[in-house]
Amino acid sequence: MANSANQPVYLDYAATTPVDAAVAAAMSACLESPLGFANASSSHVAGRQSAAAIEHARTQLAALLNAKPHEIVFTSGATESNNLAIFGAARQRARRGRHLVTMTTEHKAVTECFEALEREGFEVTWLDPEVSGLLDPVRLQSALRDDTQLVSIMHVNNETGIVQDIESIAAICRARNILYHSDAAQSAGKLAIDVNKLPVDLLSLTAHKFHGPQGIGALYVADRPGCRLAPLIYGGPQERRMRPGTQAVHQIIGFGLAAELAAARQVADVLHFRKLRERLWQGIRDLPDIRRNGAEVHTFPGILNVSAGGVDGESMMLGVEPLCVASGAACNSQSGESSYVLRAMGCSDASAQSAIRFSFGRSTDNSEIDKAIERYRWAVQHLRSLAPSGVATAIRA
Numbered sequence: 315m316a317n318s319a320n321q322p323v324y325l326d327y328a329a330t331t332p333v334d335a336a337v338a339a340a341m342s343a344c345l346e347s348p349l350g351f352a353n354a355s356s357s358h359v360a361g362r363q364s365a366a367a368i369e370h371a372r373t374q375l376a377a378l379l380n381a382k383p384h385e386i387v388f389t390s391g392a393t394e395s396n397n398l399a400i401f402g403a404a405r406q407r408a409r410r411g412r413h414l415v416t417m418t419t420e421h422k423a424v425t426e427c428f429e430a431l432e433r434e435g436f437e438v439t440w441l442d443p444e445v446s447g448l449l450d451p452v453r454l455q456s457a458l459r460d461d462t463q464l465v466s467i468m469h470v471n472n473e474t475g476i477v478q479d480i481e482s483i484a485a486i487c488r489a490r491n492i493l494y495h496s497d498a499a500q501s502a503g504k505l506a507i508d509v510n511k512l513p514v515d516l517l518s519l520t521a522h523k524f525h526g527p528q529g530i531g532a533l534y535v536a537d538r539p540g541c542r543l544a545p546l547i548y549g550g551p552q553e554r555r556m557r558p559g560t561q562a563v564h565q566i567i568g569f570g571l572a573a574e575l576a577a578a579r580q581v582a583d584v585l586h587f588r589k590l591r592e593r594l595w596q597g598i599r600d601l602p603d604i605r606r607n608g609a610e611v612h613t614f615p616g617i618l619n620v621s622a623g624g625v626d627g628e629s630m631m632l633g634v635e636p637l638c639v640a641s642g643a644a645c646n647s648q649s650g651e652s653s654y655v656l657r658a659m660g661c662s663d664a665s666a667q668s669a670i671r672f673s674f675g676r677s678t679d680n681s682e683i684d685k686a687i688e689r690y691r692w693a694v695q696h697l698r699s700l701a702p703s704g705v706a707t708a709i710r711a
């Protein structure tokens with residue numbers, strides 16, 4: 315192969331971020347002390363200390379969103395938070411109505427919940443985005459009915475970085491007394507979210523997208539009449555009975571600290587990402603038939619999604635090695651199917667096939683971006699010069 319250094323260049327921070335050193339230290343310290351194993355539901359001194367540590371973390375999470383601490387319910391991550399919000403709201407309100415609304419461009423952790431609810435007899439309206447990836451609020455307005463109980467529309471899209479106008483969406487739902495849930499796994503800790511200004515009822519978060527540990531997340535549940543959820547599991551009083559079971563104290567401590575650190579670093583991180591994304595885009599945009607998926611103005615700067623016409627997806631992933639990037643969403647890349655998110659935005663199947671998602675981290679620097687530019691340019695030019703068949707084989711060889 316024409317290219318040299320095989321050192322991986324990690325540009326896949328939208329999939330997961332490294333645990334902050336201070337977070338790891340706090341978690342280890344917890345595991346090595348009685349805090350880490352005392353059951354927070356026990357009434358002895360050690361149990362009370364664990365409970366206090368959990369409540370402190372709850373305060374840190376609440377501060378990130380300007381919420382009240384009791385509005386934070388700890389879960390195992392955004393997948394579980396989405397499940398709890400969607401099944402919990404749909405089932406709790408089923409007697410009032412069985413109509414629900416979401417978008418076709420949501421994460422699988424949302425779409426698969428709604429598909430399961432359809433099999434349970436709920437009716438779901440699936441809204442398509444505009445070509446920009448954004449939801450037209452007029453489309454939402456006209457989808458709402460008297461029996462609509464829940465709307466779920468994400469904040470930042472995990473594949474394209476597109477930022478939905480969740481303030482307008484939330485206002486539309488609130489005016490009709492419909493619960494509004496948003497999957498904020500890609501935005502929480504990265505963009506400012508103030509639930510005092512944003513009339514959202516349910517918001518999903520996960521620690522590992524902002525330098526916290528994997529396997530811990532939260533659902534914000536607004537303290538308002540009517541915003542109640544049927545639990546998914548039963549067995550105890552923890553997390554206001556919405557998520558019973560012994561809490562993982564070390565995970566929760568790490569999550570709380572990660573939230574506090576993220577809030578302090580948000581502004582600087584976004585400026586950094588903007589510069590990196592601009593450098594990368596300027597370095598590749600002159601390649602013929604290159605398409606940027608998602609307009610600059612409404613996207614989170616930590617993500618750049620590009621398609622190259624005439625290049626096959628699997629060959630592309632092999633061709634850009636050792637860049638660690640995603641083809642479409644990390645979760646769908648096993649299936650070999652092109653991105654349903656990009657196709658919903660009007661991208662052709664061929665164009666969606668060749669899509670690559672670059673995503674940046676706090677420690678990403680210009681030299682990594684320059685390597686990415688060099689490698690991406692090489693891959694596109696090289697793959698286009700080969701015959702369409704047997705491309706993947708040629709790259710592997």
Ligand SMILES: *Cc1c(COP(=O)(O)O)cnc(C)c1O
Pocket residue numbers: 329390391392393394421423468470471472497498499500520521523529531
């Ligand atoms: C990562 C992600 C999830 C899943 O989060 P987990 O904590 O891994 O369960 C859900 N939604 C979006 C938008 C994500 O980016």
